[in-house]
Amino acid sequence: MRRLVTLAASVAFFATLALAETWSGKLIDATCMDQQKNVKACTPTSTSTAFLVHIDGKTYKLDDAGNAKAVEALKNRADRTAPNAPVSTDISAKISGTLEGDTIKVEKLEVQ
Numbered sequence: 001m002r003r004l005v006t007l008a009a010s011v012a013f014f015a016t017l018a019l020a021e022t023w024s025g026k027l028i029d030a031t032c033m034d035q036q037k038n039v040k041a042c043t044p045t046s047t048s049t050a051f052l053v054h055i056d057g058k059t060y061k062l063d064d065a066g067n068a069k070a071v072e073a074l075k076n077r078a079d080r081t082a083p084n085a086p087v088s089t090d091i092s093a094k095i096s097g098t099l100e101g102d103t104i105k106v107e108k109l110e111v112q
Contacts, residue, residue: 020096020107025055027070027091027111033059044091046074053093053104066097066106073111 030050032042039054051062051070062070070093077091096108 020098022094022096023053023055023060023104024092024094024112025053027093028052028054028059030061044070044074048074053095059102060099061103062095062109063097063103063105066095066104066109069106069109070111073109077111 026039027044028039028051029042029044029048030052031048033039033052036042039059044051049071050067052059053062073093074091092112094110094112095104095106097104097106099105
């Protein structure tokens, strides 16, 4: 009986760790950030393929699925002007997923 209770408690503990979290932050072009090291200068464009998200002073990478979702969200953005021109304002994103180190494994991404 004691083993069963311990097993159930362990399963419950690890299940809560696997639950998705939600963050909101500024979407950043990762390639630009690697070169320029300037969050303000690296607003993503329609040609961006790798992304970071800046949340409360920290920057996190998106996994491959998150990058694909960000590309799709930017393509569907209603306020696009010229295809390669940066947008006039920061791009905010709401992201659901799990944090693993400095990378967010994205389940859902919405550009706001």
